[in-house]
Every structure is written in C-alpha cells, then in structure tokens.
Amino acid sequence: MNQNLTTDRQTFVTHLECSITGERYEADQLHGLSRAGRPLLVRYDLDAVRSSISRNTIEARPTDLWRWRELLPVRHTSNIVSLGEIETPLVPLTRSGGPNVLVKDEGRLPTGSFKARGLVMAVAMAKELGVTKIAMPTNGNAGAALAAYATRCGIETIVFCPDDTPEINVREIAMQGARVWRVNGLIDDCGAIVGKGAAEGRWFDFSTLKEPYRIEGKKTMGLELAAQFGWKLPDAIFYPTGGGTGLIGMWKAFDELEKLGWIGPERPKMFAVQASGCAPIVRAFEAGEEHAERWEDASTVAAGIRVPKAVGDFLILRAVRESGGQALAVGDPAILKAVDAAAKQDGLLLCPEGGATLAAYHQALNTGLVDEDDKVVLFNCATGLKYPMPEAPQALDRTRPIDFDAL
C-alpha cells in the first residue's frame, strides 16, 4: 500500500467557515452550502501543522496527493478510496507556448482529469460522514470521477448531464457504475434537478462548491506547484474557469502555505480563462462587479468551462483581482488552433479547455499582461484523448505496388 496512506490519524481541521459571512460551522458534520447560500471553506489549526511537520517531511514522502494529508480534511485514512492520485508533471511547451511556458498536465490523473483531485476528497468525506447516495450535475469529467470513486466505496450515484456532453464522458460515467441521465438543458438546469431531489431528502447534493471538500482536493494543485517550483511560485497561472474550484483552491493553498511559513508573500498573477461563448466571470471582472450574472445561451467546444452561473463567482473574482491577474475570454477558433499547435509542434495533446489557456496566454502576451520572461503555468485539465479529433483517413492497399515517395 502507498506509504502516504498507511497510518490512520487525526485531522487538523478545526471548523468550517462561510466564505461570505465568516460564520463558523462544526467539523465532522454533513454540510452543504452555508445559511447564506454560499460555499463553506475548511479551516485548519495551521500552528499545530507547523509544529508537527516541515517542508522536509513532505519532500521525504512519495510524490502523490496524500503526501499533503496534514492539510487535507480526511480524519481516517481508511475512508480514502485511492485510484493512484499522482503528482502531475510540468511539461515544457517550448514551440507552441514559449521558453518559459509549462503545462501542468492533469490528464494523467485517474479518470483522465483533475476532477479526480476534488472527487477523491469529497467522496472520502461523504463516506466518513455516512452518506449513501449522491447526485451531481456535470459537464462530463466530474461525473466520471464521482462515478469511479463512489462505486469503489459502495456509494450509490445518480448523474445528470447536458444532452450534448461529450459522448465518451457519458459512457465512462455509466461504465463506472453511476446511473447517468442526459438532460435537455445546461449544467445549471441539471443542478436544479439535483437540488430538488436533495431538498426532498432523496440524495446528497454534490454540485460544484455545494459541498465543502472538493475545494480541498483541488487545493493540492497549488500545494504541488509550490513544491515543484522549489517553494516559490510561478509568475502567472492560466486556469480554465468553469465553477472555479481549482482557482479558488489554489488561492487558498497559497494562503495556507504562507501561514505555515513555507512560501513568502509573492503570488502568481491568476488568469481566469473562459470561452467567448460563455464568459460570465470575464463580463463581471470587466464591469467591476463582485458577482457574475448568468450567461444566457452559453455555447463553446470547451464543455468543461461551459458554466453559465458559478456559486463561487465572488471567490474567483476576488482571487483574480487580489493577484493582479485578469479574466480573459478566447473564441472557439483560437481554442482549436491552440490544441492543434500544441499537438503538432510540441507533441502534447491538450483538451479544449487546456487549449483555451494556451490561446489566452498568447492573448496576454500580445496585450502586455505577461512578458516572455515570465514563468507561466497553463493547466491542461483533462487528457486530450477524451475529445473528438480530426479524421485521419489515409489507407494503404498492401496487395498493390506502394509509391514509397508519396508516403
């Protein structure tokens, strides 16, 4: 068994806190949103963490997500159902990106996307708190990760996705043991069905940020980056933003690391990347608003960031503004061009959402928001293998003479 999981232990969680009012909530109880209808954030006794471990302790452990266990909420490691949550590599994107561009390739995680980070944590906590039935709206990857982890520990799952969700996502969800329904609407329409069933007591609502622990799982992206950069951080991070869990989680991670004294006060500029066909956060950022209104008629090839309304909108906007970054929109043609460039020039197959970050990087470079010397991390959040690719129809008849010069 993974050494990072061999000892059962107590968590350092002290309580949970409403992200808008600061109201306190008890640990070790099942929570959804706060009474104000906003996400709950998990708080730790960081002084106790500091006196119990150091950066060296972390570095001596195997490089996976569980090396960070003191900064994670699970109380009993026996509740963790691991599928092998590795530390993802930083891959240089020299030609299609530039000399200082690295891709954090999250496609290598279980179920092929970074949704595994959030769901491995949320499912472990659901198990710890006695949940037996979960429902979730998804654009694809979250449903797949939920299905995998929940099935593995015997929790029943029902998943609702827009009827134009990538076919492979719908099938992987079903294959991994969830009941999956295609709904003629968008992800927030699916969320309304989940909310209705939850209000009737039929299941626990696992929508993005409506339970507190997915952020904690996604936070490990920020923890990993700090360790991978030698306890410094890059100059800029480009994050494809739907519900924004990862961006919020990384921002929280940096804060906790600074309080531990493991990093300094410097922060990367955080760029929240959206598609022009669904850019509620960009619109709110540009208008100077604290919250983002729903985006009507949302449409983009990048299904993972087709989120018309995010419950953590103000947390995304706050992090982006505090960091000196910006919210950027890129069009579908630029997204597809970026995916093509990374594959053809650098041999790295990005998902469309990952392509969006590369397109946004070039936009930021052209408008002077970053420069070529800046150390930049782009997030490729899922394996490119899950998405449609152009046909390659050439065939060879081996029984006829072959024109080798034409191959």
Ligand SMILES: *Cc1c(COP(=O)(O)O)cnc(C)c1O
């Ligand atoms: C979920 C998802 C996103 C958006 O992530 P959030 O943290 O929810 O904003 C981006 N890309 C892909 C492929 C996804 O599955």
